[in-house]
Amino acid sequence: MSSVPRTRPHVHHLAPLRRALSSCGLVPSSMPSAGGLGRADDAAVRPASLVGDAVLSSFPCGPPVGCPEALGFLDGIQRHQIVAYDGPSPLVLGWVAAGVLLRTGRELKPTMAGTAQLAIGRETVLAKAADALHGFEVLPLEPPDDLHPAHDLDVARGMVDRRRAQLEEEIGQRFRATSSAWLLIDGSLSHSTAWSQDPRMLGIAKSHAILPFDGRALTTYLQLPEGCRTSLFRPATRGGRETFSWGLRLREWMGKDPFHGLVRIEAAPTEETRRRASEYSQWILAERSPLSAPDVRWDRQLYGMRAVERYLGAILGE
Amino acid sequence: MKQQAPIPPIGRVVATEQKPSTPHQFYFWTARSSPIGIGAIVRVDSDERVIHGVVTDGFAYSDLETPLDAVIGAEGDPAGLIDPTARSEIRLYLAAVLRHHPEEPLQPVPLGAVHLATDADVTVALRMDSFTDGEESTGIPVGVYAGGGLEAPVYLDADFLVGPEAAHLNITGVSGLATKTSAVEFLLTSIFQTFPTQKGSVAALCFNVKGPDLCFLDQAGSLEETDRNIYDRLGLVPEPFAAFQCYAPYKADGVNLNTLRTHPDLEGNTRPLVWGLRQVLDYAEVLLNRDDIDAKAGAFIDFLAERVVGQEFRDDSLRAKPFRVETFADLEEFFRAIFDWMEALNRGGEIWRTHHIATIRKVRNRLGNISTRSKGLVTDDGEVHDLPWGEFTDRAVYTVDVAGLDPLAQDLVFARVVSVLKEQLERRTLGVDHVIVFVDELNKYAPSDGPETYVRKMLLDLSERGRYLGLVLFSAQQFRSQVHRRVVGNAGTALFGRMDNDELTMGGYSTLSAAIKAKLATLPKGELMIRHPHFTQPIFVRFPRPAVLTGRDGVQRFPPSPDLPFPDAVARVLRGMDSTLSTEEIRDLVAGRRAEDVRRSLHATQRSRPDDPMAYFRACLGRAVVAESRDMRRGIPGVRSAPDPYA
Ligand SMILES: Nc1ncnc2c1ncn2[C@@H]1O[C@H](COP(=O)(O)OP(=O)(O)OP(=O)(O)O)[C@@H](O)[C@H]1O
Ligand SMILES: [Mg+2]
Numbered sequence: 001m002s003s004v005p006r007t008r009p010h011v012h013h014l015a016p017l018r019r020a021l022s023s024c025g026l027v028p029s030s031m032p033s034a035g036g037l038g039r040a041d042d043a044a045v046r047p048a049s050l051v052g053d054a055v056l057s058s059f060p061c062g063p064p065v066g067c068p069e070a071l072g073f074l075d076g077i078q079r080h081q082i083v084a085y086d087g088p089s090p091l092v093l094g095w096v097a098a099g100v101l102l103r104t105g106r107e108l109k110p111t112m113a114g115t116a117q118l119a120i121g122r123e124t125v126l127a128k129a130a131d132a133l134h135g136f137e138v139l140p141l142e143p144p145d146d147l148h149p150a151h152d153l154d155v156a157r158g159m160v161d162r163r164r165a166q167l168e169e170e171i172g173q174r175f176r177a178t179s180s181a182w183l184l185i186d187g188s189l190s191h192s193t194a195w196s197q198d199p200r201m202l203g204i205a206k207s208h209a210i211l212p213f214d215g216r217a218l219t220t221y222l223q224l225p226e227g228c229r230t231s232l233f234r235p236a237t238r239g240g241r242e243t244f245s246w247g248l249r250l251r252e253w254m255g256k257d258p259f260h261g262l263v264r265i266e267a268a269p270t271e272e273t274r275r276r277a278s279e280y281s282q283w284i285l286a287e288r289s290p291l292s293a294p295d296v297r298w299d300r301q302l303y304g305m306r307a308v309e310r311y312l313g314a315i316l317g318e
Numbered sequence: 319m320k321q322q323a324p325i326p327p328i329g330r331v332v333a334t335e336q337k338p339s340t341p342h343q344f345y346f347w348t349a350r351s352s353p354i355g356i357g358a359i360v361r362v363d364s365d366e367r368v369i370h371g372v373v374t375d376g377f378a379y380s381d382l383e384t385p386l387d388a389v390i391g392a393e394g395d396p397a398g399l400i401d402p403t404a405r406s407e408i409r410l411y412l413a414a415v416l417r418h419h420p421e422e423p424l425q426p427v428p429l430g431a432v433h434l435a436t437d438a439d440v441t442v443a444l445r446m447d448s449f450t451d452g453e454e455s456t457g458i459p460v461g462v463y464a465g466g467g468l469e470a471p472v473y474l475d476a477d478f479l480v481g482p483e484a485a486h487l488n489i490t491g492v493s494g495l496a497t498k499t500s501a502v503e504f505l506l507t508s509i510f511q512t513f514p515t516q517k518g519s520v521a522a523l524c525f526n527v528k529g530p531d532l533c534f535l536d537q538a539g540s541l542e543e544t545d546r547n548i549y550d551r552l553g554l555v556p557e558p559f560a561a562f563q564c565y566a567p568y569k570a571d572g573v574n575l576n577t578l579r580t581h582p583d584l585e586g587n588t589r590p591l592v593w594g595l596r597q598v599l600d601y602a603e604v605l606l607n608r609d610d611i612d613a614k615a616g617a618f619i620d621f622l623a624e625r626v627v628g629q630e631f632r633d634d635s636l637r638a639k640p641f642r643v644e645t646f647a648d649l650e651e652f653f654r655a656i657f658d659w660m661e662a663l664n665r666g667g668e669i670w671r672t673h674h675i676a677t678i679r680k681v682r683n684r685l686g687n688i689s690t691r692s693k694g695l696v697t698d699d700g701e702v703h704d705l706p707w708g709e710f711t712d713r714a715v716y717t718v719d720v721a722g723l724d725p726l727a728q729d730l731v732f733a734r735v736v737s738v739l740k741e742q743l744e745r746r747t748l749g750v751d752h753v754i755v756f757v758d759e760l761n762k763y764a765p766s767d768g769p770e771t772y773v774r775k776m777l778l779d780l781s782e783r784g785r786y787l788g789l790v791l792f793s794a795q796q797f798r799s800q801v802h803r804r805v806v807g808n809a810g811t812a813l814f815g816r817m818d819n820d821e822l823t824m825g826g827y828s829t830l831s832a833a834i835k836a837k838l839a840t841l842p843k844g845e846l847m848i849r850h851p852h853f854t855q856p857i858f859v860r861f862p863r864p865a866v867l868t869g870r871d872g873v874q875r876f877p878p879s880p881d882l883p884f885p886d887a888v889a890r891v892l893r894g895m896d897s898t899l900s901t902e903e904i905r906d907l908v909a910g911r912r913a914e915d916v917r918r919s920l921h922a923t924q925r926s927r928p929d930d931p932m933a934y935f936r937a938c939l940g941r942a943v944v945a946e947s948r949d950m951r952r953g954i955p956g957v958r959s960a961p962d963p964y965a
Contacts, residue, residue, distance in 0.1 A: 064399060066399075066400075066402035067402065071402075103402070103403055106400075106401070106402065106403055106404035107404060108403055108404075108406065286399065286402050287402060287403075288391065289391035289392055289393075289398075289399065289401045290382075290387075290388070290391045290401045290403060290405045291387045291388070291390050291391035293383060293384075293387040293390075294383040294387075298387075303401075303403050303405075304403055307403075307406065310381075
């Protein structure tokens with residue numbers, strides 16, 4: 001059921017494209033590629049509501065136990081770069097990829113992947129560059145508030161980010177159409193209706209830019225001991241779907257920082273999730289090894305997720 | 319020439335800045351489960367070119383950056399939970415290029431798909447197409463290349479093995495495991511069965527230097543199914559050598575053969591090797607160590623060889639009756655006469671015919687010493703049994719068993735046999751066009767250090783010039799590094815069996831990768847690494863057990879006859895020629911006779927092979943009774959010169 005793309009984009013072979021853009025009348029630029037800067041969440045506290053418990057508490061999950069069934073890892077990556085200017089307006093290229101590695105036995109195997117190449121700029125820029133942009137999805141920049149070119153780049157980055165999320169969702173759906181295996185998703189499930197209701201998906205959020213608590217509860221949340229999880233809660237989402245979530249401490253944090261080894265798990269808001277939250281946590285604790293180092297986020301990045309990223313990186317020609 | 323393989327590739331070439339492809343080597347990766355191993359031959363296909371290579375090294379590593387990460391992952395406990403995901407691990411191989419197609423322009427290996435070699439690939443990769451195609455193929459099967467389920471025949475080029483382009487073969491490896499002797503035996507079978515007709519005739523002469531090693535080459539050994547399959551695959555018939563003769567000197571008693579091939583069933587082609595004065599004198603140089611034989615002694619030996627031995631020599635001052643020196647005994651009589659003459663000269667006699675008495679004594683001592691140390695090979699009387707000079711036959715093997723001989727006598731045998739071979743091949747009178755001489759334990763006869771000896775010089779000369787004459791050296795030793803560089807260096811083909819680790823650290827092996835060395839150090843019996851001029855890299859092959867009886871099995875199946883008392887030994891030899899003779903009758907005839915007389919008569923009978931051996935023997939003996947007494951040691955004055963190493 002492999003549906004891994006055969007023809008691959010290449011983020012590093014841009015010289016021919018730059019020449020083509022130059023003949024379209026644009027000025028080529030070779031600003032270094034903005035690697036996966038990630039998603040720009042603004043740090044904030046958005047209080048969540050507890051599910052069941054009256055106060056946020058912590059529970060030992062039990063020893064790590066590997067998921068007894070086949071387990072998929074789904075992740076996506078994105079890259080973008082300014083390749084030319086028309087006057088002050090940049091032409092931004094973006095590449096996104098998403099895929100699933102499925103683990104059966106102890107082997108991770110690529111089972112599904114998709115990519116997209118985006119060309120983003122103001123209408124005028126895109127019109128001028130049209131001849132050089134075969135094979136790109138051409139996305140006009142939403143009408144800007146001001147003329148500052150740096151702003152164009154921010155907006156473009158946001159578009160690339162959304163396209164990646166969209167591609168991840170597509171891949172997730174394609175995977176689900178052919179397999180009922182458990183699937184771990186890098187990040188939140190709340191932006192997809194399908195995901196937020198899938199009984200065999202777990203979202204693993206490594207980012208803590210949005211914190212679900214303040215005050216005493218936050219202290220409990222951030223001082224969660226190794227191998228423990230919090231009570232279940234419903235994260236506050238701005239327009240997102242409801243999920244059940246809980247904090248899980250993968251590694252001893254004392255002497256490091258309160259976020260060390262802390263992840264937030266999301267699952268469908270069901271009775272089953274309430275019942276099995278500790279069991280799911282045990283699975284994820286088992287994923288601490290092999291260590292995902294040299295990934296800088298090795299304290300909370302799962303080896304399987306990193307493997308997906310590397311695989312996607314290779315597809316994009318990195 | 320691009321071959322369309324029906325089978326999918328097993329790897330892909332990778333080239334990075336750190337590990338680039340070059341015209342002579344490339345890296346490729348495979349799945350973890352691929353059948354690739356060190357020594358495997360592979361083919362790289364790309365759009366423009368096909369490259370063949372042989373795997374020389376292999377690497378496996380995971381995405382782990384430092385071992386510390388593994389420790390942290392396992393929380394310091396090696397017995398901890400098994401990781402739910404196996405770390406991704408890669409298999410990377412380094413291959414040395416065997417051949418490019420097209421050969422020009424010579425370029426780095428491209429990023430192609432890598433396939434396991436097929437039979438046809440092996441032929442091309444080893445350039446065997448250049449000498450095995452067509453009517454006049456000069457391919458000599460040496461074994462099968464075994465890789466990835468394949469058993470592809472590998473051929474050596476006769477023009478480079480037996481001459482004239484290159485020649486000689488050397489094989490190295492540890493005792494008992496390297497299958498050196500076996501490999502040479504097998505290769506002789508292969509050569510005899512496939513030597514191209516247009517190249518003429520070929521025979522082999524093997525010096526047996528160890529126990530019964532090469533004594534049963536005419537007897538079938540036991541083979542296993544796997545051996546037979548390899549013979550089949552190579553188009554060879556596993557059978558022992560039909561034309562075989564084993565030559566061995568006598569023991570000191572002059573009647574029992576000094577060999578382990580003395581079983582009565584094998585008498586038919588087991589022959590004595592006995593030389594006389596003439597045969598020895600020509601090679602006296604072998605035996606007189608170089609510093610010792612000064613110009614004066616040399617001149618005297620020349621005088622003996624040219625003027626005295628084998629002809630009538632008159633010197634009335636010595637005695638009225640002319641001398642006729644044919645044997646060591648005759649020579650002794652001649653020396654005696656000289657010494658008597660000098661003594662008679664009233665103390666003043668120090669010079670005879672310009673030769674000083676000290677020189678004469680020295681030469682006499684050395685020659686006397688030869689006959690003592692080579693007793694059984696060198697006879698005092700005149701009966702000579704020699705190799706069938708001038709009558710060597712095509713595809714025949716002659717074993718000369720020197721295993722039981724004193725080293726001095728071994729040297730003499732080597733020197734004379736090789737010299738006569740050379741002479742006769744030069745004059746084209748030997749009976750065959752090519753002779754392969756097999757010398758085992760080469761480190762003993764051509765050591766890398768130690769004094770210059772005649773035998774080493776001779777082996778060096780053979781390895782340097784032999785191929786022009788059709789004289790080819792196959793040699794074996796445990797440690798190549800202990801053999802004279804140029805002797806092994808001149809061998810166009812080199813085989814390596816299981817090797818000793820210390821030996822592998824010697825400079826001569828520095829071009830081999832660590833992986834190849836590790837493979838050599840653990841090579842199973844029956845596998846060899848080959849260097850041959852057509853192969854641009856060393857290649858591993860498997861060869862079958864030889865179709866002949868090993869020495870060890872030989873002495874079990876044909877236990878040597880026990881040494882018999884003199885009269886019975888004589889009877890056994892005569893009964894071997896005529897089984898109707900009675901031992902009693904012969905015992906009676908021999909009783910009371912002098913041993914030398916009996917020996918001489920017996921040797922004469924053996925040599926002549928008469929229709930009625932008993933009558934012939936009786937007649938010889940009759941004459942011997944009246945022959946004059948020749949007591950060699952009668953009253954010879956002691957030597958006054960410096961201590962004599964040979965005395
Ligand atoms: N092709 C073969 N396959 C498997 N075993 C073999 C093969 N050829 C020979 N042997 C076995 O290997 C053993 C050693 O062989 P061989 O006497 O030829 O070794 P060698 O290297 O000459 O030893 P040494 O240095 O002691 O003379 C023998 O017992 C023989 O049966
Ligand atoms: Mg041997």
